[in-house]
Amino acid sequence: MITVKGIAVSQTYEVRQPVLRQGKPIESCFFEGDDLPTTFHYGLFENEKIQGVISVYENENILFEEKEQIQIRGMAVLEKNQRKGFGQQLVAHCEMEMMSQNKKLIWFNARVTAVGFYEKMGYSIIGNSFDIKDVGLHFVMYKKLRN
Template sequence: MIKIKIISSKETYSVRQPVLRAGKPIESCLFDGDDLETTKHFGLYFDENLVGVVSVFENKSNNFHDEYQMQIRGMAVLEEYQKKGLGNFLINQTEEYAKFQNASLLWFNARETAVAFYEKLNYTIIGSAFEIQNIGIHYVMYKHL
């Protein structure tokens, strides 16, 4: 059974660390803005186990002119649960939440390895590839809601 719940930023660490910060200290899982009142963290549970997370921030990118934008950060599904459609559930939840908040655009920095996943969900790359130090090559991707 699959369930999505709002969770705390600290609860995201058990998925963020092995997927997004492998080999790095647990403190590297704390993102700027994680604990703002306007930030929401969603946890995807499969048979009562937390296996996926995504965080949504109120954050405006200069790449876009939309007045109210939201940024996705920390999207991760544990490796053994990937390629089962669970990431789609998380992104769909994020989009519904952003629409409910009246955001007109979702954007994020996608790892090079995740671009194809997001393209299947109708997200588009804007600009050129860039490197986030100690993390890897990324692209800014977005979708109008």
């Protein structure tokens, strides 16, 4: 059985570390703003075992004029369970939650390798690619939410 639900930040490390910070210490999985009351973490569970995570932060990007923006970070699905629709379910859950909080726009820094995934979910690139040290090339991507 698949469920998506709110989780504590500590539960994200089990997925963040092997997928996003492979071979790096656990501290590399601590993101700025993780503990703020305005930050939310969601996990996808298969038979009660966590398989994927996503986090959302209240963070405005000057590229957009919308006031109610949120940033996605820490989007990851365990490698053995990628391409099974789990990532899509996590993003969809997050969008639904953010719409219910009246947020207007979702944006994030997407790894070049994940751009195709987000495009399938209706996100667009804005601007040129840029490098994030130790992680690689990224694009800013966004989607306006209907309210």
